[in-house]
Amino acid sequence: MPINVNLFSNLNRMALFLLIASIGAALYIHYQVDKTWLEQSYVYNIYDNQQGQKVYRYKGKELLVGELTPYQQSAINQQQLAKVTDKPALEQQWVVDHQDQIKLLKPAFHYGLWSLLPAFITIALCLITREPVTALLGGIVVGALMLGEFDLTDSVIIPNLANEGAVGLLLLYLWLLGGLLGIWSKTGAAQAFARHMTEHYVKGPRSAKLVSWFMGVLFFQGGTMSTVLVGTTVRPLADKAKVSHEEMSYIVDSTASPIASVIAFNAWPAYVQALLFVPGVTFLATEADRIAFFFASIPFSFYGIIAVIGTLLLSLDITTFSGKKIRQARERVLLTGELDAPGAKPLSAKELKSSMVPPDYRAHYLEFILPLAALVLTAIMTFVLFDAPKINWAFGAALLLSAFIALAKGMSLMDVMDGFGNGLKGVVVASVILMLAVVIGTLSKEIGGGLYLVSQLGEQLPFWALPVILQLITMVIAFSTGTSWGTYAVAFPLAMPLAWAVAQSQQLANPELFMMVCFATVLNGSVYGDQCSPISDTTILSSMTTGCDLMDHVKSQIVPATYAAIFAGFLWTLTVLLVA
Incomplete structure (x- = not known):
């Protein structure tokens, strides 16, 4: 029995050290690591409804297509995103390319290899502690700090669950x-x-x-x-x-x-x-x-x-x-x-x-x-x-x-x-x-x-x-x-x-x-x-x-x-x- 107690104690110390190190890394990423922005494009089956409006279906709902912008003039095409240092001007934009293809552009970012940190810490804690609730909470804390969200309940957990x-x-x-x-x-x-x-x-x-x-x-x-x-x-x-x-x-x-x-x-x-x-x-x-x-x-x-x-x-x-x-x-x-x-x-x-x-x-x-x-x-x-x-x-x-x-x-x-x-x-x-x-x-x-x-x-x-x-x-x-x-x-x-x-x-x-x-x-x-x-x-x-x-x-x-x-x-x- 003492061997098992020592083993569990060592695993808990390892998990705690890993979590503290990850929290420190998350703060470093938020303040020191630049985001890399990439263009994401989505193509839907677009058609005209009875009112003559361009619409598409998403998750069973009929939604309106927004105002169309030529792709080269978009504020969030890849050429423009490469210049972004903080945050893109738009969250999404409907564009039409040179082949008259209509698509929805959205900007997305990553932190390089650091982007894998929340998933890594969650899975590592799961394997070490065999306790999924604390492991998931640990991953959530690390991910939130990377994004600069310090109010975990009101800014992270509640909006995602709502x-x-x-x-x-x-x-x-x-x-x-x-x-x-x-x-x-x-x-x-x-x-x-x-x-x-x-x-x-x-x-x-x-x-x-x-x-x-x-x-x-x-x-x-x-x-x-x-x-x-x-x-x-x-x-x-x-x-x-x-x-x-x-x-x-x-x-x-x-x-x-x-x-x-x-x-x-x-x-x-x-x-x-x-x-x-x-x-x-x-x-x-x-x-x-x-x-x-x-x-x-x-x-x-x-x-x-x-x-x-x-x-x-x-x-x-x-x-x-x-x-x-x-x-x-x-x-x-x-x-x-x-x-x-x-x-x-x-x-x-x-x-x-x-x-x-x-x-x-x-x-x-x-x-x-x-x-x-x-x-x-x-x-x-x-x-x-x-x-x-x-x-x-x-x-x-x-x-x-x-x-x-x-x-x-x-x-x-x-x-x-x-x-x-x-x-x-x-x-x-x-x-x-x-x-x-x-x-x-x-x-x-x-x-x-x-x-x-x-x-x-x-x-x-x-x-x-x-x-x-x-x-x-x-x-x-x-x-x-x-x-x-x-x-x-x-x-x-x-x-x-x-x-x-x-x-x-x-x-x-x-x-x-x-x-x-x-x-x-x-x-x-x-x-x-x-x-x-x-x-x-x-x-x-x-x-x-x-x-x-x-x-x-x-x-x-x-x-x-x-x-x-x-x-x-x-x-x-x-x-x-x-x-x-």
Whole structure:
């Protein structure tokens, strides 16, 4: 025991020293390091509305295009930004270039290599202390000081949490998800479902994992929705079948975004296509062309394909490529029956682990299945009607149906609300982590870490090296920021023109295929980084819904995910050498 105490004491001292040094560095950067400003351009599908105004759609809303300025006269084109010493004159400007292409210009900056400091300190503290809340707060402090924001609450945390996306996350994962899990715990619906599955379908750990894998593939919308839906569904039957939480969190996480990049009948193509325009490239000229290009590139999504196959192998108890941590977790369950490692701190609180069913209430497995069916149907119907699934509506429908069934079967309103309240308590810590992850991700993007990494590439690279370099850079960006879609916004507008310039300058025989491979490396490299990052929402939620310790999940998942990324990088390089 003294050895362990000394070890933890040394780690805490190391973490404290690292944080103090980073705060000092952040102050130095703010006062002494100049910003490097870069032009960022965005191309949207612009059309005339019924009033004859030029408009475009963004996040489901129709927005007006501003007054157009010739590109050469713009105050924030790259030529003008190169002269900026403090702050650009405009935050954005609509311009039209010499090819009559309309695009939105926005200035962005980075601090060079220093831009990676907030992400570095956050991840380092996570790994050293295994305590994500303090690690995220440390990264937020460092990022805020770099930007000269000394009022952390009013100038940094509250504004970042007050935006529509953060409020939506809080509503979904604290109220709707927490309330749904709480009511299921109160009614015993999850346990009834687990009993039914065990009696009829799940006969042991392998079949439980196969069911989980199949559900992950079935719900191919990707991201947080798939993670939460699959995690909450399979948790009770996997726990009953004695599957380690490390295995379950890996299966849930690795069949969320990876499968969405392969079975892309979801919101991804519509979002990504807006970032793919390259002047003079005919096969990326229109929105339809860019969406077709997305789907034509799917066979090159090697990481997504290999990651999903890797989880299938684990589900079949083939652990050759699963890594030491997952093999140890399997052996621990077989020897001790313990689903978590010693000293683990699962994100799912005790309120959601025990049944609090009233003595006279008898749950039926349909009380679990019907709300899930309502959730899925609502998501599908809203996707068809609005071109994007209304996740809050879906979880709200499931929550209301669960409560209605419980009341209709005779449970008192007081008991239902007690379950709802316990559900909120059960996910509050995970929700705090999620909100802090949103803040650090926003700060990292504003400070320009991803922008710096991508801007280091040059057109003199050998063409065969570009796909893997793009893969590595997007892996680092997404791992540092905890978001794949945020990485796409940074990487695609820079990577695609670069890939085309390399293809033209080195006279490749098949430039379109080369562009497809480079596109796939950015798409998949971002998925890898997001999937493995301890500050990613999908990482946090897959840990929370499966009951796993966050850092146990990160450490056990990163090995098989890295195997898949290495193999994918080899296949991308081989493809461009043989075909491009």
